[in-house]
Amino acid sequence: MAEPTKETRKLEKIRILGELERGLDDVDKVLATGKTDIELDFSACTFISVDGLEWLEEFLLRADSLKSSVKFVNVQSPVYKVFKVAHIDSLMRACGSPSQDAQGLVC
Amino acid sequence: MTVSSEQELMLTQRANHLVRQARLAAAVFTQYSQEKVDKIVRAMTAAAIENAGKLALMAHQETRMGVTEDKILKNLVASEFLYHQIKDKRSVGVTREFPDLNMVEVAEPMGVIFALAPVTNPTSTVIFKSICCAKTRNTVIFSAHLMAAESSNYAAKIMYEAALAAGAPKGFITWVDKSSRLRRTSELLMSHPEVDLIFATGGTQMVKAAYSSGKPALGVGPGNTPVYVHKSANVLSAAMDIIISKTFDNGTECPSEQTLVIDREVSEQLLNEFKRLGCHLCTQEEVEKVSDLIIDSRSGGINYKLVGQPANLIADQAGLNITQPIKMLLCPLNGELRHHKLAIEKLMPVLGYVIVDSVNEGINKALDINYAGGTGHTAGIFCEDDDVIERFSDAINAGRIIVNSPASIGGLGGVYNHLNTTLSFGCGTGGGNITTDNVGIKNLINFKRVPRRRNYVISFQTTKNIYINPGSIDHLKSLKCQSAFIITSRSASRRGHLAQVTERLPQDCHVDVFSDMGPEPDFAMIQRVVAAMRHSQPDTVIALGGGSVLDAAKIVRLFYDYPELKISEIAVNFLDFHHRMIEFPKDMKTQLVAIPTTSGTGSEVTPFAVLKDGHRKISLIDECLLPDVAIIDAHLTRSLPPDITGDTAFDALTHALEALVSTFSSDYTDGLALEALRLIFESLPETLKNPNNVLYRHKLHNAATLAGMAIGNASVGVNHALAHALGARFDIPHGRANGAFLLSTIEYNAQIPSKFVSIPCYPLWVADRKYARAAQFIGLTVEPIEGETEEAKGLRLVHKLRQAVYDLAKLAKQPLSIAELGIPLETYMAAIPELTEIAFSDMSIRTNPRYTLAPEVAQLFANAYTPRERP
Numbered sequence: 001m002a003e004p005t006k007e008t009r010k011l012e013k014i015r016i017l018g019e020l021e022r023g024l025d026d027v028d029k030v031l032a033t034g035k036t037d038i039e040l041d042f043s044a045c046t047f048i049s050v051d052g053l054e055w056l057e058e059f060l061l062r063a064d065s066l067k068s069s070v071k072f073v074n075v076q077s078p079v080y081k082v083f084k085v086a087h088i089d090s091l092m093r094a095c096g097s098p099s100q101d102a103q104g105l106v107c
Numbered sequence: 108m109t110v111s112s113e114q115e116l117m118l119t120q121r122a123n124h125l126v127r128q129a130r131l132a133a134a135v136f137t138q139y140s141q142e143k144v145d146k147i148v149r150a151m152t153a154a155a156i157e158n159a160g161k162l163a164l165m166a167h168q169e170t171r172m173g174v175t176e177d178k179i180l181k182n183l184v185a186s187e188f189l190y191h192q193i194k195d196k197r198s199v200g201v202t203r204e205f206p207d208l209n210m211v212e213v214a215e216p217m218g219v220i221f222a223l224a225p226v227t228n229p230t231s232t233v234i235f236k237s238i239c240c241a242k243t244r245n246t247v248i249f250s251a252h253l254m255a256a257e258s259s260n261y262a263a264k265i266m267y268e269a270a271l272a273a274g275a276p277k278g279f280i281t282w283v284d285k286s287s288r289l290r291r292t293s294e295l296l297m298s299h300p301e302v303d304l305i306f307a308t309g310g311t312q313m314v315k316a317a318y319s320s321g322k323p324a325l326g327v328g329p330g331n332t333p334v335y336v337h338k339s340a341n342v343l344s345a346a347m348d349i350i351i352s353k354t355f356d357n358g359t360e361c362p363s364e365q366t367l368v369i370d371r372e373v374s375e376q377l378l379n380e381f382k383r384l385g386c387h388l389c390t391q392e393e394v395e396k397v398s399d400l401i402i403d404s405r406s407g408g409i410n411y412k413l414v415g416q417p418a419n420l421i422a423d424q425a426g427l428n429i430t431q432p433i434k435m436l437l438c439p440l441n442g443e444l445r446h447h448k449l450a451i452e453k454l455m456p457v458l459g460y461v462i463v464d465s466v467n468e469g470i471n472k473a474l475d476i477n478y479a480g481g482t483g484h485t486a487g488i489f490c491e492d493d494d495v496i497e498r499f500s501d502a503i504n505a506g507r508i509i510v511n512s513p514a515s516i517g518g519l520g521g522v523y524n525h526l527n528t529t530l531s532f533g534c535g536t537g538g539g540n541i542t543t544d545n546v547g548i549k550n551l552i553n554f555k556r557v558p559r560r561r562n563y564v565i566s567f568q569t570t571k572n573i574y575i576n577p578g579s580i581d582h583l584k585s586l587k588c589q590s591a592f593i594i595t596s597r598s599a600s601r602r603g604h605l606a607q608v609t610e611r612l613p614q615d616c617h618v619d620v621f622s623d624m625g626p627e628p629d630f631a632m633i634q635r636v637v638a639a640m641r642h643s644q645p646d647t648v649i650a651l652g653g654g655s656v657l658d659a660a661k662i663v664r665l666f667y668d669y670p671e672l673k674i675s676e677i678a679v680n681f682l683d684f685h686h687r688m689i690e691f692p693k694d695m696k697t698q699l700v701a702i703p704t705t706s707g708t709g710s711e712v713t714p715f716a717v718l719k720d721g722h723r724k725i726s727l728i729d730e731c732l733l734p735d736v737a738i739i740d741a742h743l744t745r746s747l748p749p750d751i752t753g754d755t756a757f758d759a760l761t762h763a764l765e766a767l768v769s770t771f772s773s774d775y776t777d778g779l780a781l782e783a784l785r786l787i788f789e790s791l792p793e794t795l796k797n798p799n800n801v802l803y804r805h806k807l808h809n810a811a812t813l814a815g816m817a818i819g820n821a822s823v824g825v826n827h828a829l830a831h832a833l834g835a836r837f838d839i840p841h842g843r844a845n846g847a848f849l850l851s852t853i854e855y856n857a858q859i860p861s862k863f864v865s866i867p868c869y870p871l872w873v874a875d876r877k878y879a880r881a882a883q884f885i886g887l888t889v890e891p892i893e894g895e896t897e898e899a900k901g902l903r904l905v906h907k908l909r910q911a912v913y914d915l916a917k918l919a920k921q922p923l924s925i926a927e928l929g930i931p932l933e934t935y936m937a938a939i940p941e942l943t944e945i946a947f948s949d950m951s952i953r954t955n956p957r958y959t960l961a962p963e964v965a966q967l968f969a970n971a972y973t974p975r976e977r978p
């Protein structure tokens with residue numbers, strides 16, 4: 001059986017700096033170029049607001065529809081705790097957690 | 108899709124939207140610092156104070172209940188007073204520290220709170236709950252009473268905007284909009300999986316629904332406040348306070364007075380004062396009219412249309428002919444109080460009263476009211492007699508018992524007293540709640556306890572005065588003593604020891620002797636000796652003999668000094684000395700001088716005493732058993748036959764080895780145990796060769812005492828547990844019984860345990876290393892092997908130690924197995940289950956470095972039978 005041909009995809013690594021208070025245009029632009037896997041580095045992200053959370057969730061949705069994969073890396077524990085309490089499954093999956101449909105946000 | 112299912116879907120979406128906002132805000136809130144939170148709380152409080160009047164007016168206009176001016180006060184209590192109480196409280200991170208307990212508390216928010224606001228307090232409740240939620244980093248979804256939704260929701264909006272401007276997360280406060288579907292939306296929210304807590308303040312129905320949701324809920328219960336006016340009360344002040352309280356917001360406050368219980372001695376004065384201050388005292392006929400109006404004849408409950416209405420309106424509607432303005436209606440509740448229609452909660456300025464003739468009757472009548480639908484809520488008392496207040500508080504079941512102040516404003520907390528400010532009155536189980544608290548911020552935090560490992564205090568105690576060289580028996584010449592009682596054995600007197608003691612005691616000292624102490628005394632024997640001592644009234648007990656005599660003398664002295672003690676009570680087992688339930692006396696009255704004539708138990712310096720109890724041995728352990736003086740004079744051991752010399756030396760050897768590896772061992776006991784070991788290995792062979800050589804007898808005698816000090820503080824281990832069981836069952840001398848297990852238990856304890864011992868003072872299992880150290884300390888060595896680990900080398904040293912023990916035993920003709928003790932195999936094997944049970948419950952096993960499982964105990968017994976080869 002022949003090996004499936006692997007598409008070569010670009011991997012963009014982006015660092016989120018400081019407080020994530022709203023959507024980040026640069027990151028949106030990278031996604032818009034298509035065929036890109038994105039790694040969001042949270043090592044320097046110190047705070048995340050409700051708008052920031054909503055943007056991340058929506059960003060993941062868009063990436064999914066564009067078949068781009070998004071990975072969150074180096075998430076610091078205060079922000080990781082926000083993801084945990086938020087009960088948003090897509091955020092947890094981006095952090096590498098298995099899907100927890102049964103416990104996901106039901107609203 | 109039908110209209111109703113379409114509507115239901117819409118409501119579900121609405122509920123989901125509210126919860127989603129709250130959920131995200133709750134997540135974001137977890138990042139907030141105390142400073143950020145306090146800034147938000149401050150801004151919200153300021154906004155509430157600024158809008159207190161406006162909100163009160165709105166509430167009154169919307170509900171047509173209560174009094175606007177009083178609602179302003181409630182709004183201010185819910186903001187200004189609350190703020191004063193909580194502003195400096197920590198609600199983020201470490202909230203409390205308990206340095207003595209080595210523990211801290213850390214706050215975790217509860218998350219999304221669904222909160223109800225009642226019609227009686229539509230705005231103050233919202234202010235109160237919003238500020239509490241901000242302080243605790245929770246988010247809140249409000250559901251107002253339909254009849255008060257506009258004012259409640261406006262209050263929520265004001266609080267939210269102020270919070271948001273101060274940096275609170277978006278969506279931190281939300282509310283269910285006023286609509287005919289408000290009730291249904293609330294139901295959906297109550298059972299919504301993303302709601303973490305229901306904070307239910309409202310009618311019984313809503314509280315019940317909250318509890319039925321299956322979620323954690325903070326509820327409230329119904330009230331029915333009895334207030335007792337005792338004859339000692341300041342009557343005029345009481346009258347004014349009661350009027351203030353009962354008319355507050357036209358009686359809508361649920362802690363407010365419902366029925367007064369008045370001592371006859373002050374009833375006339377009190378009622379006259381009420382009248383003078385503008386209250387109406389109803390006649391019996393008027394009471395009937397008022398009852399007919401305010402009580403729903405079908406349900407027996409209150410007519411809700413009259414809640415919070417002014418007294419004149421009620422009087423008019425009841426058909427009372429009152430023209431002048433009145434503050435409230437006072438109704439005598441004549442006849443059987445428990446059946447009186449008005450003996451219930453009346454959230455309006457209608458107050459019942461009864462007159463009583465004693466404190467007992469007063470409390471009983473108050474209980475009648477309290478238990479007529481108000482358990483757990485509030486009660487009041489006006490009284491200057493602390494005993495009566497205490498009796499009242501003891502009897503009445505109420506979360507807050509307000510003394511000498513208005514019950515309603517008093518119940519709110521912070522104004523008349525130091526209760527927590529609240530708009531939510533926990534009623535405990537009496538009202539179907541989990542707490543009787545004035546519910547507040549502390550009920551809205553998940554407190555995480557962070558206990559550090561406890562600091563374990565290890566101490567060292569031993570006999571205070573020890574005379575340690577050959578000839579030191581001469582110390583008796585200068586012993587401070589008027590009357591001595593010598594306890595000894597026949598062999599000691601035979602060997603001349605008794606005479607050596609009596610001839611050295613001061614001339615003027617009266618001496619009595621009990622020389623019949625057997626080898627294994629029981630409690631009956633102890634009682635005999637105590638009885639003998641009662642005759643001679645000694646100030647000093649001199650114990651002269653081996654371990655049994657010394658142990659017996661310790662117990663004799665204890666019961667002589669404290670005859671009220673019960674042996675069954677002080678012999679209770681314990682897991683940890685620091686926590687044991689029994690208490691021994693602190694000070695002993697009679698001096699105890701211990702003079703050992705064998706070199707074995709070390710009893711002269713230990714806080715232990717063992718007593719025979721049938722086939723078992725019971726151990727007493729306490730510092731008060733320590734002798735005051737020990738005389739370690741090796742001359743007394745010179746006539747000891749070789750077998751007893753060997754037996755007792757093997758007891759001392761076992762003490763040293765077990766204390767060394769004990770979980771309670773310390774640097775102090777280690778030093779003693781190691782030196783005791785070294786002395787035994789050095790002096791026992793020499794002593795056996797040369798029994799009269801006092802130099803080696805002296806070393807051996809000291810070794811036993813040093814090992815005694817070690818076990819006196821570190822205790823022993825599994826070997827002793829096995830030996831105690833065996834010795835009691837087959838009458839084997841203690842030292843011999845120890846020797847029979849020694850090779851097995853060293854091997855057993857040097858292996859990595861199948862189960863570790865859980866005791867805080869033993870953080871690291873080191874038994875193997877300690878045995879290796881003991882081997883080196885007594886001069887044993889192993890040839891180095893290249894590349895060998897320390898652990899492997901250690902095990903070779905342990906092996907060497909076991910060889911040395913074997914060689915010493917052979918030299919001293921000490922048995923190293925059960926077979927050598929002459930016990931038939933079958934008898935022994937049949938006894939193992941019983942032996943195992945006894946050994947397993949022996950206190951000695953508790954300090955063994957390896958957690959000794961019952962099957963392992965049985966195995967140790969079984970393995971000990973066959974005679975040993977040299978390891």
Ligand SMILES: [Fe+2]
Binds near residue numbers: 758762827
């Ligand atoms: Fe012993």
